[in-house]
Amino acid sequence: xxxxxxxxxxxxxxxxxxxxxVDGQLDDGRKAAVLARLLxxxxxxxxxxxxxxxxxxxxxxxxxLERYGEGFAPELxxxxxxxxxxxxxRASIARVAAAGLAASLVLGLGVATxxxxxxxxxxxxxxxxxxxxxxxxxxxxxxxxxxSGGTLEADRERSLAWLASHLRGQTLDLPDxxxxxxxxxxxxxxxxxxxxxxxxxxxxxxxDRIDLYIGVVTSQGEQAFTLAGEGHVSLHWRQGPLVFxxxxxxxSAKLLKVAHAVMHGADTxxxxxxxxxxxxxxxxxxxxxxxRAVADPxxxxxxxxxxxxxxxxxxxxxxxxxxxxx
Amino acid sequence: MPWDxxxxxxxxxxxxxxxxxxxAPPRRRSVDEEVLDHVSGxxxxxxxxxxxxxxxxxxxxxxxxxxxxxxxxxxxxKDVRAYLFTTLHNVFVDGHRRRRTxxxxxxxxxxxxxxxAPPRQQDWVELRDLVAALQLLPKEQRxxxxxxxxxxxxYLEAANVLQVPVGTVMSRLSRGREALRRLTTHxxxxxxxxxx
Numbered sequence: 001x002x003x004x005x006x007x008x009x010x011x012x013x014x015x016x017x018x019x020x021x022v023d024g025q026l027d028d029g030r031k032a033a034v035l036a037r038l039l040x041x042x043x044x045x046x047x048x049x050x051x052x053x054x055x056x057x058x059x060x061x062x063x064x065l066e067r068y069g070e071g072f073a074p075e076l077x078x079x080x081x082x083x084x085x086x087x088x089x090r091a092s093i094a095r096v097a098a099a100g101l102a103a104s105l106v107l108g109l110g111v112a113t114x115x116x117x118x119x120x121x122x123x124x125x126x127x128x129x130x131x132x133x134x135x136x137x138x139x140x141x142x143x144x145x146x147x148s149g150g151t152l153e154a155d156r157e158r159s160l161a162w163l164a165s166h167l168r169g170q171t172l173d174l175p176d177x178x179x180x181x182x183x184x185x186x187x188x189x190x191x192x193x194x195x196x197x198x199x200x201x202x203x204x205x206x207x208d209r210i211d212l213y214i215g216v217v218t219s220q221g222e223q224a225f226t227l228a229g230e231g232h233v234s235l236h237w238r239q240g241p242l243v244f245x246x247x248x249x250x251x252s253a254k255l256l257k258v259a260h261a262v263m264h265g266a267d268t269x270x271x272x273x274x275x276x277x278x279x280x281x282x283x284x285x286x287x288x289x290x291x292r293a294v295a296d297p298x299x300x301x302x303x304x305x306x307x308x309x310x311x312x313x314x315x316x317x318x319x320x321x322x323x324x325x326x
Numbered sequence: 327m328p329w330d331x332x333x334x335x336x337x338x339x340x341x342x343x344x345x346x347x348x349x350a351p352p353r354r355r356s357v358d359e360e361v362l363d364h365v366s367g368x369x370x371x372x373x374x375x376x377x378x379x380x381x382x383x384x385x386x387x388x389x390x391x392x393x394x395x396x397x398x399x400x401x402x403x404k405d406v407r408a409y410l411f412t413t414l415h416n417v418f419v420d421g422h423r424r425r426r427t428x429x430x431x432x433x434x435x436x437x438x439x440x441x442x443a444p445p446r447q448q449d450w451v452e453l454r455d456l457v458a459a460l461q462l463l464p465k466e467q468r469x470x471x472x473x474x475x476x477x478x479x480x481y482l483e484a485a486n487v488l489q490v491p492v493g494t495v496m497s498r499l500s501r502g503r504e505a506l507r508r509l510t511t512h513x514x515x516x517x518x519x520x521x522x
Contacts, residue, residue, distance in 0.1 A: 016496040019503060023474055025481060050507040057456050058475040060449065062370065064442035069365030072383070076390040081361045087400035088357070323402035325412035326392050 013037040018044060022051045028252050162187065166198050168216045170241055175261035177202050180254060182210060190215075195243075202258075210248035210258055217243050235259045239266045364410050365390070367477055372414065374472050377434040377461045388421070389414040411477075411487045415469070434461055452510075459509035467502030470495050 017034045020026045026034060038045045069077070156173070164171040166189050177184075182202035190197040190213070197215035217238070235246040235255055244266070246259050355363075368389060372382035393413050403409045435457040439450065460468055473484040474495075481499075485492045 015500045015504075019496065019499050020481075023481070047504070047507060050511065051503050053452070054456055054503065054506055054510070055475045057449075057453055058472075060453065061374070061438060061442065061457070062476050062478075065366065065370040065373075067362065067366055068370045068373075068441070069362050069368070072365060072369055073387055073390060076387065076394065077358075077361050077365055079394045080365075080390060081357045083394065083397070083400055084361065084406065085357045087403070091401055322404055323397060323399045323409065325409050325416060326396050 018048050019051065022048060022055055024251070031251075159187075163198065163214070166196060167214065167242070168196050170216055172214070172242065172262075173265035174200060175258070175265045177258060177261060180257055180261075181205060182258070185209065204250075208249050210246060210250060210255065212258075212262060213245040213247070215243045216241055237263070239263065242266055360406070364407055367407065368410055368414055371411070371472055371477055372418075373437070374434070374457065374460060374476060375418070375465070375468060379437055385414065385418055385421070389417045392417060408483060408486055411473070412489070415487055415489075433458070455510045456506065459506050462509060463502050463505055467498045467505065470498040471502040471506065474499055 013034050017026065017030065021031060021034045038048060159174060160171045163174075174184075181204045183204075185201040185203050187198055187200045190199060195215045195217055197213060200212045200214065201209050202212075203209045235244075235252075237244050237259070244259075244262060246255055246262070248255055248258075365386070368386045369382065372385045373379055376382045376385060389410065393410060397403065435454040438457050439454065442453075460471065463471065469488060470484055473479045473487060474481065479487070481492050481495050485495045488495065
């Protein structure tokens with residue numbers, strides 16, 4: 001939450017802040033101020049606890065009625081589904097046609113083939129990775145990062161091998177983050193990074209993604225990362241030859257848990273094909289807390305750029321005026 | 327032990343039985359599943375908003391009919407959920423005056439309890455009090471509490487659905503939640519008058 005839409009004074013903690021805390025709509029800086037207030041003010045603390053209990057209770061109602069629409073007005077549901085599907089088919093056809101026409105005009109049949117391949121093969125990846133999170137500049141190429149496909153395998157040995165093949169033989173156990181509500185989305189190679197690097201992504205049920213960048217560095221004195229981005233919380237650290245960056249639109253507490261899980265998996269980092277050599281300690285101890293940074297302190301609302309429902313609707317090629325609700 | 331939001335993970339629902347092979351690439355929901363999700367959301371929101379299952383279903387049905395019959399530019403519907411909820415809100419506002427005040431003989435909290443899996447006794451008491459207290463809120467506050475708390479919308483999404491400024495959403499939420507807290511804390515929802 002920020003003070004943009006409401007013009008609220010951010011120098012004091014007010015009622016709205018307490019509710020925004022309960023709803024997870026405070027940025028980290030604001031959250032710290034509100035939590036500090038709660039430490040001192042028992043009354044407010046009790047109120048916030050009550051608000052939170054109510055939210056949890058409503059969550060239980062929601063969970064219990066998750067499929068409450070089942071069997072309700074089936075003919076209307078069918079009609080709605082048909083219209084949505086038809087609209088998406090039209091948009092998809094328009095996209096393919098536009099891509100094919102543009103490609104054939106500019107680059108000929110070869111580019112057109114690539115466009116169709118992207119259309120057919122990569123839609124889930126394109127949706128999964130939009131909108132783009134901040135990309136660490138150093139090592140990982142920043143906004144110039146380019147990714148090539150490649151999906152991680154479920155099998156542990158194969159994922160270890162995949163990582164080793166792209167990280168100069170270094171590999172690690174990727175953590176199981178299901179307890180944090182995060183499902184693995186996949187992995188990609190960063191083609192134009194300054195060092196061998198990959199990106200692994202997880203997403204929660206809302207589709208909010210956490211990206212883990214892993215790279216290999218050789219210089220012990222190398223500063224692992226600087227960061228370019230727009231308000232995303234990020235964590236950076238180094239373990240031996242591996243450098244890590246976690247970027248996500250989530251609270252720092254959750255990101256810290258992910259970081260610790262990754263650190264634990266990286267404890268076993270080793271060359272995949274040779275006996276494990278003695279790993280020189282990096283500038284950051286393995287048990288050190290990662291450095292936390294907010295990419296752009298000026299951006300007061302890290303969630304402001306989220307398009308929470310973007311995955312629901314496929315983007316249309318042509319600019320269309322948004323439909324006005326009826 | 328006081329609640330620490332930094333360590334609270336109740337919002338995160340663990341996902342069981344998934345591994346890389348199952349989710350990479352992520353499975354895309356079918357349109358049918360998506361519609362079911364939306365209709366489920368509309369129906370539970372309407373139920374708690376109105377407090378009468380029949381009226382709530384009438385409202386959802388009217389909303390769906392209006393959307394299906396009158397939407398011309400489907401490609402312009404960028405956010406289906408927001409579109410449906412906004413239409414539901416408009417139907418609700420349009421019909422609020424003429425809607426008959428047919429009150430079910432079964433209290434809403436009992437209806438909810440019947441719909442949900444048997445909760446623990448303590449949970450049940452809390453749910454019952456909360457659902458009953460919700461019905462005592464002014465409808466403007468009830469809408470915001472439900473959109474944010476039940477449907478998990480951001481303040482901006484709720485503001486778009488209700489077509490009011492974000493600040494209005496926040497103030498209604500603040501007043502609504504505080505009223506709920508007082509009502510449930512004092513445990514006397516049954517004796518309180520509905521403030522409309």
